[in-house]
Amino acid sequence: MAKVISYANQKGGVGKSTLCIQTAFYLAIKQGKKVLVVDMDGQGNTSSRLAPRQTHEDGSFEPILSGTKTADLFKDSVPEIEVIKCPSGVDLIHTPKNDPDLFEMEAVPLDQAMNPAKNMAELFDQYDYVLIDCPPSLGRKLVAALLMSTHVVCPVKLSGFAVDGVEGLLRTIVGIREGYNNQLNILGIIINDMDRSVNHDRSLKELESSVPDLLFKNKIMHRPPLDFAITEGIPVWELRYGHVAAREVEAVLDELLAKVG
Ligand SMILES: Nc1ncnc2c1ncn2[C@@H]1O[C@H](COP(=O)(O)OP(=O)(O)OP(=O)(O)O)[C@@H](O)[C@H]1O
Ligand SMILES: [Mg+2]
Helix, strand or coil: CCEEEEECCCCCCCCHHHHHHHHHHHHHHHCCCCEEEEECCCCCHHHHHHCCEEECCCCCEEECCCCCEHHHHHCCCCCCCCCEECCCCCEEEECCCCCHHHHHHHHCCHHHHCHHHHHHHHHHCCCCEEEEECCCCCCHHHHHHHHCCCEEEEEECCCCCHHHHHHHHHHHHHHHHHHCCCCCEEEEEEECCECCCHHHHHHHHHHHHHCHHHECCCCCECCHHHHHHHHHCCCHHHCCCCHHHHHHHHHHHHHHHHHHC
C-alpha cells in the first residue's frame, strides 16, 4: 500500500512545496520509487515546477498541463483519473495557476472533502509514495488531504509566532485523526529556512520546550541554492554550488523516510 504523506502548515512560505518537490525527486530519481504528487494548492506552483515544459526563445517557459486536475477529485465520482507524466519520472495530479475551481473547494461541506480520498483509493495502489502539497490554510483542502494520508509532516519557519501556529495546526491534525482517520501518523516538525539570528534562536527554544518530541533532529538552514533549485524545478543536488543545501535536505529526507518506515 502506498505511503501517503501530506506537507501541511497553514502559514505560507515555510517550505511545504519545496520539501514536497525535493522528496519527490529524491524518491523517484535516487531510490527508483513510484511517486505521485498531488498539488492541493490553488496557486499551482508545484504543478508548474514539475510538469513538462514548453520553452520559448527568450528562456521563459510554460508548463504543459493535462489530465485530471485536483479540483475534479472533489466531485462525487470521477470515471477515470489521468495523471501527468513529468520529466523527472514523477507522476502529477495538477492544479492550473490560480485555479478558481480549487479555491472554491475551501468552503465545501465536510462530506465533499471526503471525495478525493474515495476517488483516489484505487489509483494510490499503483504507487510506493503519494506526496500531497497542501495549501496555506486550515480549511477543507487540508482536511481532504489529511483524510487520504497515512502520514503528515509540518515544515516550520521560525518566527515570534511559530509556536502559536504549530499549536493550531496540531489541533487540526489531531482532530482529523481522532474523528475521521485513525491511520494518520504525525511525523513531526521540520525546521526550515533557519538562520542564526537571536529571533530564530529564541523561537527554536520555545518549540523545543513546547513540542520536544515532534522536532526533527536535522534542520535546513536558509540556503539560496534551494530556492534556485525549486524555481528551476530541479533536484538541489544537481547544482554544482548546492552541496551544503543538498546535504541538509538529504539528512532531513532520510530522517523523514526512516520515520515513515
Ligand atoms: N531553506 C531555504 N532556504 C532558502 N529559501 C528557501 C528555503 N526553503 C524555502 N525557500 C524559498 O522560500 C519560498 C517559499 O517556499 P515554499 O514555496 O516551499 O513555501 P510554501 O510553504 O509551500 O508556501 P505556500 O504556502 O505559499 O505554498 C520559495 O521561494 C522557496 O524557494
Ligand atoms: Mg506551497
